Amino acid sequence: MRLLVQSIRDYAIFMLDPRGVIVSWNIGAERIKGYTGEEIVGTHFSVFYPPEAVAAGKPAKGLRAAAADGRWEEEGWRVRKDGTRFWASVVITALYDESGGLRGFGKVTRDLTERRSMARALDERALLLSRLVQAQELERRRIASDVHDDTIQSMLTVGMRLRMWGQELPPEHGGTVRALDAAVDEAVRRLRELAFDLHPPGDGLVASLDDYLSELMPGGGLAYELSHRLDAEPPYEAVVTIYRICQEALTNVRRHAGASRVSVELVSLDRGVHVRVKDDGVGLAGKDGEAMHYGLVEMRERAETAGGWWGIEGPPGAGTTVEFWVPAVPHA
Incomplete structure (x- = not known):
């Protein structure tokens, strides 16, 4: 001894x-x-x-x-x-x-000097992250407002004028005008979708995700399920991080997965939130596209910047699962 x-x-x-x-x-x-x-x-x-x-x-x-x-x-x-x-x-x-x-x-x-210094550095990092997230969301809100109040309104005006011209022009030009009008309508639809995606989460993580799922999933022919076992509402920056990662994962499901069903599960774990987004689609092997690749990178970077981790699995024909964890500890 x-x-x-x-x-x-x-x-x-x-x-x-x-x-x-x-x-x-x-x-x-x-x-x-x-x-x-x-x-x-x-x-x-x-x-x-x-x-x-x-x-x-x-x-x-x-x-x-x-x-x-x-x-x-x-x-x-x-x-x-x-x-x-x-x-x-x-x-x-x-x-x-x-x-x-x-x-x-x-x-x-x-x-414990080194540990204390690291803890203080982590606290400062978390504070900077919180300010960064808030600044990003304010900028997203501003862009969404500009898109909705300015760009979309201008496009609607263009569409109205095209329809008026279509009535006045000779029949041989009507097809061209109708095609332009349809292109404008599609652009307006996509801009509205963009404005919706840019809008920050509302009151509460679960309510915000439920609103997002109910707004977009049925239009893509997708059934969805949202389940949660959260001990408490996470801090704002954690809510934003989780919401944005889920948003990107669900966008990939809607656009690339060929799925009929998607589930989102949130659980309090290790002083953070563990999230699993799972679909029954084609798996990763059946997906391609540069946009989806950048979406995966963005999800990983968001989780790791917040001090968490992120992973994805998608065996061929067995669907895809996006899984991540982010800390959810309130600042002192």
Whole structure:
């Protein structure tokens, strides 16, 4: 046991007597705190605390709490031999002999400075992602509004004029005008579809997906099913990410899958949302097209940018399954 404890490098493990004086030292303690055993044994453990913590009586409070409850734990700043500070996870355990007398304390310290820095960086990254998502959705909303209020209205005016000219022109030109009118109508239909796709999700992830499915799937002859087991509504940026990935996956189903049915399943998992979009179409081997390829890339990039993962499977003739997970942890 002594060999095991003394050889551990990732944790500072040492003993204190009942007064808090260091009586043992391992190689992990030397690596983390900078003192050799000869330098530190016999010194009070308050030497590891910043001056303000010592002035506040924190070392003694920790020992009293451990003696009263059997164990005391905290995270906070500690001081190395060279005076630099590190963020530590500390556990103090009271050690009693067979008669119940306090023999001292076992102290385990781990350096969490790197982990804390990474956590702070991830928090900042999540904040930047949230702002990026909001900016993107505002821009999409603006484009959708411009398409609906300006471009579509202009196209409708063109269509009306073509129909008027068709009534006035000689019959030999009527076919050309009717073809142009039909092209304008098709352009208006596609622009309306674009404006609908650009519109951001509404109130709630499930309600937004249900609205999207009910609007577009029946028109393509597709039956659909939406199921969910969510513990709570995800944060806004997670809602947008999930909605946009599902939107792209469902567009691929409608345009390329040759499917009769599609299902969307959402489940709370590992502090995030796990999503599966599955169809009964031709599978990946039966699909092609550059547009679909870019759609797959966009889905993957959205999931990975959000800190999640994405995958796709589509055996020939067995349908296609898009599966992904994104974190859904509210910001502090």
